[in-house]
Amino acid sequence: MSASAILVIDMMNTYRHPDADKLIPHVEPIVEPLSELVTAAQDRDDMDLIYVNDNYGDFSAEFSDIVRSALDGERPDLVEPIVPKHGLPVMTKVRHSAFYATSLAYLLTQLKPERLVLTGQVTEQCVLYTALDAYVRHFPVVVPRDAVAHIDPDLGQAALQMMEQNMKAEILDGAAGCLR
Template sequence: MKNLVLIVIDLVQDYFNPALWPNSQLPEARQRLVAATNELAALFRAHNLPVIWFRQEFAPDLSDAFLHVQRSGKPYAIQGTAGCQLLPELQIKPEDGILVKKRYSAFFQTGLDAVLGRLQPETLVLAGITTAWCVRSTAVDAYQRDYRVLLAKEAMAGFTARDHLESLHAMNGLVGIALSNAEIAHRIGFSD
């Protein structure tokens, strides 16, 4: 199985800011997420497979943000700030794609459909945050477009462990298959 793409969702600085998300587990999961994501990205690149990074970004007045963000008045991932940039310790390479998204799903008005139309993958490997919202929305949309979906469970997290685990459980076996990095490597023929 070599016809696949790695999609990494929303590992932007503001989601790891404890001042913005005081009850989130993401700051403590950061090092683990970065290590697992960098491992997957390096694996894909070593086999000449595409890596696409997504970052959430909103206008300063939140006019392009989804309703929950507009109503909350809680600005985060604002265009032109460090908060909407991918974590600096991620190993992003010039050949990788980077797309901006404004909604939960990486498919919603991002150009991803056109990119995948050119690449013609059968399988999408999803990583990133949050499992309950953006990853899950993207997984459902990918499945509805008839892609096989692999969920890189070591390279995912939610605001809470409970949200993460419940979402993985809900998706696993229905819209995708949750696997460790080693299982993904084995499944797609990257390991002995």
């Protein structure tokens, strides 16, 4: 049993999509706190780190292909600091929730974390839907504000409020709070 399972959601991104220009300015400030959280989690026995990323419609893509594409994308500087190390659990998803059509629920039943820490992008989309799916599976959810990125600031704030009020998520001001 671990204290926390930290999910890194959709951070392997080429930033070659219609919303990229709106998303990038909100991703830039989360890279450092997220990178620090990822690094700290790798050094702790009481934390599990799991990467879940959209396959962007390429059903033949391995996770390594997605990482390579992201590193060859428009903003490798947003990807390089958080590329998963070899041996960490990685999985691809096909829709918004990290649970949908993945083995995440099964993995979490094996790891038995006390809580899920949701990080990544996009707050009002994939993070929100993952929080809902975690909640209906009775996993306590934590979301550090400085480790999630939104496209629309108002929708991002509304998503955090929904997670807190409707899904009983703990919304932290900083990712460092996840290390306590």
